[in-house]
Amino acid sequence: MDGVGLIYVGIGLVVIGVGLGIGRIGGQAMDAIARQPEASGKIQSAMLIAAGLIEGVGLFAIALGGFIK
Template sequence: MTILLALLEAAGLAKLGAGIGASIAAIGAGLGIGRIGSAAMEAIARQPESTSDIRANMIIIAALVEGVALFAVIVCLLCLFL
């Protein structure tokens, strides 16, 4: 009986850990993309002639950050269900 109770408790903690991990990944991605946008706007304000280059680099970096965050959320969901 105590082994079953320990397994149920461990499963509950795993779900809690997966939820916390997914939320940290989402918050981190949001903060990262916000900083990318902020830095890009400051760079465009300083050098308006290179707007298209800065914008293209900003979109590429934001997509990479979002991809890493999505990967982290998927790993947390796999830990939750497997």
């Protein structure tokens, strides 16, 4: 396996991590909304921001893959 292939494996690993992270955020947000439905607006925006930040990590990996190649 050459270097380029390894880059893609690395990106894949990062994306798995990001997926788990965003999944967790979504799940916890659902829990929180179920517990406090009246705060759902605030929870949703906080969830989106957190998900956006984590998503950034995955996109970093993908974009850096592009930079290296």
